[in-house]
Amino acid sequence: MKGFLLGSVLFLSAAFAVWAGDVAVFTNLGFSPDSRVFMFAQYGLDNTKPFAELYAVDVQSNTFEPDGVQKRTFDVHIYPGQDGSGAFYTLLEQNIPLIKKYHIDHLALGRIVYILIDGQDPKSHIEFRDFNTGNSYTVDLIQRAQTAGEPVGASFHIVLTARLKDGTSKTFTIGLPGFIRAGVTAYRVRQIILSPDEKSLVFVVDKEYKSDNGNNIRYMVETVAIR
Numbered sequence: 001m002k003g004f005l006l007g008s009v010l011f012l013s014a015a016f017a018v019w020a021g022d023v024a025v026f027t028n029l030g031f032s033p034d035s036r037v038f039m040f041a042q043y044g045l046d047n048t049k050p051f052a053e054l055y056a057v058d059v060q061s062n063t064f065e066p067d068g069v070q071k072r073t074f075d076v077h078i079y080p081g082q083d084g085s086g087a088f089y090t091l092l093e094q095n096i097p098l099i100k101k102y103h104i105d106h107l108a109l110g111r112i113v114y115i116l117i118d119g120q121d122p123k124s125h126i127e128f129r130d131f132n133t134g135n136s137y138t139v140d141l142i143q144r145a146q147t148a149g150e151p152v153g154a155s156f157h158i159v160l161t162a163r164l165k166d167g168t169s170k171t172f173t174i175g176l177p178g179f180i181r182a183g184v185t186a187y188r189v190r191q192i193i194l195s196p197d198e199k200s201l202v203f204v205v206d207k208e209y210k211s212d213n214g215n216n217i218r219y220m221v222e223t224v225a226i227r
Contacts, residue, residue: 022046023217026204027088028193029054029099030106035197036060037102038110039068040204042219043088050074050087054095056102059200059223062174065102070095110202113137114192122188122206133198134165135226143187146180152210153180156187158203162226174203174222183209190219200225 024044031038038059043052056068072091078084092099113130116122124143129136143156157175164170184207191204202223209216 022211022213023215024219025083025085025088026190026219028109030104031059031108031110031196032103033105033108035108035110035195035200037065037104038195038202038221038223039099039102039104040219040221041088041092043091044084045078046073048078050076050078050082050084052084052087052091054091054098055221056098056104057202057221057223059195059202060225062223067098067101070098108196110193110195112191113194113201114139114189116188116190126189130194133194136163137161137192137201138163139189139192139203141187141189142177145185151182152185153182154184154186155180156205158189158222160201160224160226164227170226172224172226174224181207185210199227 022045024042027041027043029039029041036059038057039055041052041054043050045051051071051073054070056065057063058065070091072087074087074090114126114128124141126139127137138161140159141156142159143154145154146152155176155178157173157177160172160174162170186208188206189203190206193202193204195202200223202221205220205222207218207220209218
């Protein structure tokens, strides 16, 4: 039994050593009834402090709503096994008026049409077809990291080609190609969500940061109206 327990401790220690750093949890909070506003949150630990962030995005313009960015970090002690979800629940409760303002429906989550499975190599070129709508998509994630001698940072944008069921084809450039986000070393497309009205796409993007504890992961979204 002692040998088993020691082995378990060593295995868990190795696992934490491999996956050091703070990896946030992404949460889809849903769309408004007209699919115009998308709300999401992320939460986790930041230097052992629980944090949560909540965002309301205008899907058509790919911008935050004026009051659509809410963030809190809590100066409380975290015990082993806790993941910062308490910060998320607290922030969510504090922002019930914001959720009601935009009529966010937590059951209207849209439909995931692409997801990067944990353990898979991230792709900069993605092709897929949505069999429900008959539309097909080509996605190119284009990113540029700062060169040696410059401060750490990276920019990205997405080039999307949508081939719709009616035979039309549209190409979109999504994001800010020249905007350097300080501290970011890499980006990955984590999910692509089709809005409930099937007129827009939401790209969930990982942002990777280097820290003394390992690789930190935070999330952002880019949105585009395809019709």
